[in-house]
Amino acid sequence: MNILIVHAHPEPQSFTSALKDAAVADLSAAGHSVVVSDLYAMGFNPVASAADFGSRGDADYLNYALEQRHNVKAASLAPDIAAELEKIQAADLVLLSFPLYWFSVPAILKGWIDRVFVSGIVYGGRRIYDGGGLKGKRAMAIVTTGGRDHMLSPGGIHGDLTETLKPLLQGSLGYAGMTVLPPFYGYHVPYIGAEAREAVLANFRAQLAAIDSREPLVMPSLADFDAEMKPL
Ligand code: FAD
Numbered sequence: 395m396n397i398l399i400v401h402a403h404p405e406p407q408s409f410t411s412a413l414k415d416a417a418v419a420d421l422s423a424a425g426h427s428v429v430v431s432d433l434y435a436m437g438f439n440p441v442a443s444a445a446d447f448g449s450r451g452d453a454d455y456l457n458y459a460l461e462q463r464h465n466v467k468a469a470s471l472a473p474d475i476a477a478e479l480e481k482i483q484a485a486d487l488v489l490l491s492f493p494l495y496w497f498s499v500p501a502i503l504k505g506w507i508d509r510v511f512v513s514g515i516v517y518g519g520r521r522i523y524d525g526g527g528l529k530g531k532r533a534m535a536i537v538t539t540g541g542r543d544h545m546l547s548p549g550g551i552h553g554d555l556t557e558t559l560k561p562l563l564q565g566s567l568g569y570a571g572m573t574v575l576p577p578f579y580g581y582h583v584p585y586i587g588a589e590a591r592e593a594v595l596a597n598f599r600a601q602l603a604a605i606d607s608r609e610p611l612v613m614p615s616l617a618d619f620d621a622e623m624k625p626l
Contacts (some may be wrong), residue, residue, distance in 0.1 A: 395426045398485035402492040402503040404434040409583045409591060410538045413598055414491040420599055429481055433502045440505015446472045463514035478510040491536040497558050507566050516570045525616050526571020533567040535577035543581040555579060568613040575608045
């Protein structure tokens with residue numbers, strides 16, 4: 395299997411990076427081909443702008459999604475976007491590795507999605523969910539948190555983290571057509587002590603080894619909606 399790991403942590407010695415390193419080691423040892431986009435190490439530019447386009451459909455007014463479509467056709471997307479798109483298109487499984495920032499992904503990872511999930515390839519019109527451009531690929535988020543398990547659970551003070559991450563899990567990965575697996579959560583990791591962190595790491599490795607038995611999250615199906623996306 396071809397696996398792309400998109401990693402968004404600025405510190406290579408962090409616990410989040412240790413989870414990523416364990417994934418690289420275990421998946422490579424299992425015979426998979428693993429590619430890592432280490433966004434901070436790459437100095438990935440997360441800012442969507444006119445500089446992303448080598449040519450313009452409309453030189454006078456920047457409509458970002460329309461220019462994505464134009465530049466897909468003209469094969470003139472910025473080289474860093476084209477390179478990341480190529481990695482995703484080659485991947486059977488995409489792992490997103492990041493610390494929870496403000497109930498969400500770090501800005502550098504949000505910018506990776508904004509720029510790399512291009513209209514005209516990844517999504518657009520009815521090219522969403524089970525018609526999405528990344529259909530057939532699986533995705534899983536590997537998330538560390540400062541908050542405790544019970545704080546980020548249903549009924550907890552912050553609510554269910556999987557619901558909180560809907561903009562990522564459904565709004566981006568599922569929307570693009572990917573089969574989205576339940577995330578792995580490493581809770582409260584700066585505060586739990588070295589031994590407890592070792593246990594989190596061991597649990598992560600076990601869950602990764604059993605990834606094929608992970609039941610995907612339920613996503614909408616186009617078959618349940620009419621031409622105007624009203625429920626049938
Ligand atoms: P680190 O602090 O890098 O690591 C924790 C410890 O693990 C360190 O002592 C490190 O040395 C040690 N370690 C490294 N490798 C290993 C190993 N192999 N085995 C054992 N120990 C190891 N949290 C929330 O819950 N909700 C939020 O909304 C939220 N928003 C945030 C917003 C911002 C801007 C920031 C900066 C933080 C936020 N946090 C939030 C907290 C954040 O999610 C956590 O601090 C982060 O997930 C901790 O992971 P880390 O990899 O950075 O840990």
